[in-house]
Amino acid sequence: MPKVSQEHLAGRRAEILEGARRAFATYGYEGATVARLEEAIGLSRGAIFHYFGAREYLSERLHPRSPRATRPTPGSTPLPPSPTSASSSTSRSRPIRAACSCGSPSSVTTSVDADLLLIDEALAVGDVFFTQKCFGHLERLIDRGVSVVLVTHDTSAVNQFCDGVIVLNEGRVAFDGDTVGGLRTYFAFQRSSGSANGTATTPGRRALRSPSIPGAAPALPWPDEADFLPLDTMSSQGTGEARCTAVALCDEAGRATDVFQMGDMAVFYYEFELDGPLGVPVGGISLVNERNLIVHGRNTVQHMLPPCEPVPAGSRLRFRQRMRLDVAPGRYTFVVGLVTMSAEDYGQAAHMSHASLHERTTRILSIANVASFTVTLRRDGLELPFHGLCNLGGDAELAVMPPADMPS
Numbered sequence: 001m002p003k004v005s006q007e008h009l010a011g012r013r014a015e016i017l018e019g020a021r022r023a024f025a026t027y028g029y030e031g032a033t034v035a036r037l038e039e040a041i042g043l044s045r046g047a048i049f050h051y052f053g054a055r056e057y058l059s060e061r062l063h064p065r066s067p068r069a070t071r072p073t074p075g076s077t078p079l080p081p082s083p084t085s086a087s088s089s090t091s092r093s094r095p096i097r098a099a100c101s102c103g104s105p106s107s108v109t110t111s112v113d114a115d116l117l118l119i120d121e122a123l124a125v126g127d128v129f130f131t132q133k134c135f136g137h138l139e140r141l142i143d144r145g146v147s148v149v150l151v152t153h154d155t156s157a158v159n160q161f162c163d164g165v166i167v168l169n170e171g172r173v174a175f176d177g178d179t180v181g182g183l184r185t186y187f188a189f190q191r192s193s194g195s196a197n198g199t200a201t202t203p204g205r206r207a208l209r210s211p212s213i214p215g216a217a218p219a220l221p222w223p224d225e226a227d228f229l230p231l232d233t234m235s236s237q238g239t240g241e242a243r244c245t246a247v248a249l250c251d252e253a254g255r256a257t258d259v260f261q262m263g264d265m266a267v268f269y270y271e272f273e274l275d276g277p278l279g280v281p282v283g284g285i286s287l288v289n290e291r292n293l294i295v296h297g298r299n300t301v302q303h304m305l306p307p308c309e310p311v312p313a314g315s316r317l318r319f320r321q322r323m324r325l326d327v328a329p330g331r332y333t334f335v336v337g338l339v340t341m342s343a344e345d346y347g348q349a350a351h352m353s354h355a356s357l358h359e360r361t362t363r364i365l366s367i368a369n370v371a372s373f374t375v376t377l378r379r380d381g382l383e384l385p386f387h388g389l390c391n392l393g394g395d396a397e398l399a400v401m402p403p404a405d406m407p408s
Contacts, residue, residue, distance in 0.1 A: 016041050016048055033143045117141060120151040135291075154290055155183055155330045180384065183329060184377050220320050223248045223269055227256035229371050238365030241278065242338055245316070246271035247370055249334075252322075258373040260325050262385060266373070270336045272317045272365065279340040280307045282361065283319040286335040287327065295327055295389050299337070301357075307346040326391035329375050329384075336367045 019041030023032040026040075034045050041048060119138075138161060141148060150162060158165060158179060165182020167175040167189070175185040228248045236244060251257050252265040260266055268285050284299025300319070311317065317338070345352075345360040352360075377383040385391065 016043065019043075034145055035143060114146070116147040116149065118149045118151070155186065157290075158183060159329070180377070184383065220318060221254065222318065222320075223250055223254065223256065228269075233369060234367050235369045236365060236367045238338075239363070241276040242272045242274050242317075242365050244270065244336065244338075244365060244367050245273045246318075247336060247367070249371060249373060258371065260373060260375050261378045262325065262327070262329060262375055263378060263391075264325050264375075266323050266325050268319075268321045268323065268334070268336075270319050270321075272338050274311060274313050274315050274317070276313050278311045278315075278364070279362075280309075280343050280346045281311060281317050282339045282341065282346075283317065283321070284337045284339075285321050285323065286337070287323070288333045288335060289327075289389070290331050293389075295332075296323070297335075298323070299339075301346065301349050304350075307343050310343070325375050326386070326393075327375055328387075328389055329377050331372055331374055333368075333372045334370050336370055338364045338366075340364055 020032075020037060023037050023040035026032075027036055032040075037048060038045055135157070138148065138157075142161065148161070150157060152158065162179050164177060165175065165179050165186075166173060167182050167185045169189055174189070175182050227250060228246050231244065231247070234244070234247075246269065248256060248269040249258065250267045250269065251260070252267060254267070270283065270285075272281075272283075282300050284297060284302075286294050286297035289295050298321075300321075303321075339361045341349075341361045345357070349357055378385065
């Protein structure tokens with residue numbers, strides 16, 4: 001790496017201070033957000049805070065405070081966070097100082113005016129609306145230049161907000177470094193906490209499944225009894241015409257698991273028992289991420305399965321659905337659904353608009369909170385084969401064109 005002269009560093013610091021002076025003079029301290037500082041200085045926030053640990057240092061250099069201020073100087077060693085969680089993250093380019101908050105985002109706004117904010121699992125409580133407000137408020141805090149220590153198991157939040165990660169295992173620091181490395185370490189500990197044969201399992205995973213119909217041979221491969229998930233924690237809504245009697249999540253080899261690598265094949269098995277006659281049955285799976293967003297969903301109509309005959313009461317419907325997990329690392333849950341339609345409508349589904357098809361389906365049963373599973377970075381090849389929520393496929397090509405004046 002080439003060395004940078006002290007004159008160059010001094011010039012860059014002077015350039016940053018001059019741009020910051022214009023921003024503070026125009027917008028005031030509160031109004032000079034990180035985005036406005038970037039615009040006024042002409043550099044990214046990463047470049048700015050490489051030289052000055054946080055926004056307040058810029059203000060102090062321009063308007064020094066009294067000696068009683070206890071802020072450490074840029075480049076000093078930050079205080080390590082207390083080992084209170086399996087995963088802790090913080091912006092490593094900014095110094096860490098003491099602050100604590102609890103309650104809703106609005107209470108943080110009214111009661112905390114600190115340079116550093118410690119958030120301890122606050123994003124893991126409440127409903128999805130509360131979580132959305134928390135993330136919105138966290139974005140605004142970061143834009144204001146507040147340093148944040150986020151103590152959490154929410155890997156999506158870590159990936160989105162954090163510049164560095166500290167992973168704690170049994171009270172000891174197991175990793176202290178970049179975000180990708182921290183998440184990889186965290187997921188590795190999750191994998192190692194599974195069963196001795198390397199298949200991660202959930203406590204209490206033994207099935208509460210209803211027994212199979214005596215003498216009935218399954219029409220497709222079916223897991224062992226021990227591989228099915230408990231049904232008592234699932235939340236279902238339906239018409240009363242069907243009951244879910246079995247759900248299992250397996251890898252491509254048919255082993256029950258709740259840990260996958262990016263790109264692995266997940267196999268979902270689910271079974272319904274009918275309490276009334278049904279038209280053509282349609283089953284489907286939806287994946288839901290930690291932000292409660294459906295990242296992918298597909299049903300047997302979209303798989304273009306050939307229709308079966310209307311099903312009499314007392315029958316059992318067994319579905320086996322494979323899904324390649326080309327999704328971002330993180331924790332996911334899945335929803336299992338059953339709907340029905342007429343044989344005529346099913347046969348014409350490919351020629352209907354989505355709205356018309358939706359009008360011709362009847363929702364029978366939807367089961368949420370079925371189970372959770374983890375998707376980790378890949379161990380072989382590229383750890384992160386894409387970025388974003390999911391992989392859209394496709395390809396890329398490159399052509400290098402010689403300069404026009406180069407002789408052929």
